[in-house]
Amino acid sequence: MLPTGLYLIPVTLGDTPIERVLPDYNQSVILQIKHFIVEDLRTARRFLKKVDRSIEINDLTFYVLNKRTPKNKLYDFLAPLQKGEAVGLMSEAGCPAVADPGSDMVALAHQRDIKVIPLVGPSSILLSLMASGFNGQSFTFHGYLPIQGDQRTQKIKELERRIYSDNETQLFIETPYRNQQMVDDLLKSCKPQTKLCVAANITCENEFI
Amino acid sequence: MLPTGLYLIPVTLGDTPIERVLPDYNQSVILQIKHFIVEDLRTARRFLKKVDRSIEINDLTFYVLNKRTPKNKLYDFLAPLQKGEAVGLMSEAGCPAVADPGSDMVALAHQRDIKVIPLVGPSSILLSLMASGFNGQSFTFHGYLPIQGDQRTQKIKELERRIYSDNETQLFIETPYRNQQMVDDLLKSCKPQTKLCVAANITCENEFI
Known part of the structure; x- marks a missing residue:
């Protein structure tokens, strides 16, 4: 037993x-x-x-x-x-x-x-970190970012600051129907040299990294 | 192929x-x-x-x-x-x-x-986070903390601050032969109400969480 x-x-x-x-x-x-x-x-x-x-x-x-x-x-x-x-x-x-x-x-x-x-199993957070090529020695997971405009922009800028000041990879999740908006907001708010990894449908047929 | x-x-x-x-x-x-x-x-x-x-x-x-x-x-x-x-x-x-x-x-x-x-497999970081009972919505992994006294105390205090200000679980690793020193330093530097989870030998015979 x-x-x-x-x-x-x-x-x-x-x-x-x-x-x-x-x-x-x-x-x-x-x-x-x-x-x-x-x-x-x-x-x-x-x-x-x-x-x-x-x-x-x-x-x-x-x-x-x-x-x-x-x-x-x-x-x-x-x-x-x-x-x-x-x-x-x-x-x-x-x-x-x-x-x-x-x-x-x-x-x-x-x-x-x-x-x-x-028990061991798939974690979209960990698998996307592995596959990102970003710093895996130091990283933060934030869950969902705020949905609303100003709050969201502020959060994105804070995350970007942490990438450069602490060399910390920043992870967050988004629901599929808000993905395009998220990518637009990131492009609008972040420096051109800031790297972004988009990982979707991990371990599935249509895995996209 | x-x-x-x-x-x-x-x-x-x-x-x-x-x-x-x-x-x-x-x-x-x-x-x-x-x-x-x-x-x-x-x-x-x-x-x-x-x-x-x-x-x-x-x-x-x-x-x-x-x-x-x-x-x-x-x-x-x-x-x-x-x-x-x-x-x-x-x-x-x-x-x-x-x-x-x-x-x-x-x-x-x-x-x-x-x-x-x-590919999916065991991650001591993720498995210990799962098993800790701490906030899994927001967490940071730091790798190893500094080894030296003052620098280490400062880092521990910074991590503790982030637990309370950002409700962020703080994760780090330590080598077995320095574990006792680490626990001593944490007890010395942290508030009595700050929670600590020690996870060792995860997925092994002598798993300790």
Whole structure:
């Protein structure tokens, strides 16, 4: 039986085959888990079926943890762990507890002295950093930048300052439908010599770097 | 045949079995590559033998890229790519081009319009961030902190300031034999309420988080 603990389970980024981005070990862990804390129910179910079509989804218990989940609800999610069972934590894409609400759950597990076991999988942040050719000795991830004009320009200029003053690579994400606007704003706000790497659909058929 | 390009190949962190931390796809890519740019020859050979014992090391060409490699040497490493062959880039541990000299090679590949393909694998930085329970929406990786007393204290205080002013998780690495000194310095320099996560031997038998 799988030792009790909170297993951090990465999922595919888009429509990638499992064996392209996940170690075999992850499958063996997943098949032994009956309780999953997930960011999105539908994505989680679809992912589990992709891992192994014979998984009986109805035998599993799901707990939804997203931006709207009240913090006190998280204590309920600890119940199986306190009974000695293993629990999996999954986000909607990529690695849980990075750029998603999962880290609150991990923090709570540590508070209760519950073992936390991170599994290897695809992270769009790390893969794009690797593939950028930019400084990987020192980098900052910012999540999303502000959407509004002035605030956004100010943030972009602050990030650019950090590239030159601290030799720090600056990473951020954007939703597909705002990508063009983002590129326009970067071209407008940054020095001509500032380098930009655009990475989209990483590990997928139409990977663009 | 594998399409030409610079494949970024993660290796195990310490003595982990391959199937614990690497997708099957990586093996299939590795078996098709004859040219490897590596940080350390011995580690690279040992890793390749671990991936598949039948790999004929003598049939492969290795190019060493480490801190002491002169920058102009990197142009020579492009030769197989310019002939349309695939080249693998490996660091000594974890993901290449993050916290190692590989990013210069990636940058050069982009300059020459050579395709760069990052593969999924273990990153001690990302895995410890996932498992820390700290803010994963915004974080900075600093590499090694200064070794000397005053400079180090100043840097630790600057990092702590960024935790509170920008709500940014601060990550850095330390060599095993300096770990105790690092913990002592952190305890001496930081506020009592500042949280610290120590992650060592990630994905290995004696993982400590």
